[in-house]
Amino acid sequence: MKKLLTGAATIAIAATMAPAAFADGHKSYTIGVSNTVQGNGWREQMICAMRAQALVEGDVTNMIVAHRNTDSAGQLEDLNNLIEAGVDAIVLNPSNPDALNSA
Numbered sequence: 509m510k511k512l513l514t515g516a517a518t519i520a521i522a523a524t525m526a527p528a529a530f531a532d533g534h535k536s537y538t539i540g541v542s543n544t545v546q547g548n549g550w551r552e553q554m555i556c557a558m559r560a561q562a563l564v565e566g567d568v569t570n571m572i573v574a575h576r577n578t579d580s581a582g583q584l585e586d587l588n589n590l591i592e593a594g595v596d597a598i599v600l601n602p603s604n605p606d607a608l609n610s611a
Contacts, residue, residue: 536569537597540590543575544583544603551601558599580607 541558545551555573562568572593574586583603590598602608 535567537567538570538572538593538595539568540593540595540598541571541573541575542583542586542590542598542600543573544578544601546575546577554601578603580604584608 539558539562541555543551543555555575558573559571562571572590572595574583574590576582576586578586580603587598587600587608600608
């Protein structure tokens with residue numbers, strides 16, 4: 509439970525710092541999220557924390573979540589789909605830290 513709360517707090521802090529990165533005059537943003545594990549409590553909480561923070565931020569108007577049990581090839585497909593959807597930024601939680609280096 510302590511790890512879950514620490515992880516959620518870390519994500520919330522990082523998300524509140526994000527608006528400074530978007531100070532280019534853009535009025536609204538669509539954020540893409542790529543997550544490869546469903547049913548894991550920590551990752552479920554991560555998605556919930558991101559959704560909550562997106563509601564708080566006035567400049568995040570849409571969040572597209574690619575959230576399924578898959579391998580690195582499936583995650584690469586999800587990333588390409590998010591790019592094709594025209595998201596402004598992608599938050600990535602890799603299934604394998606090395607497998608997506610060539611992407």
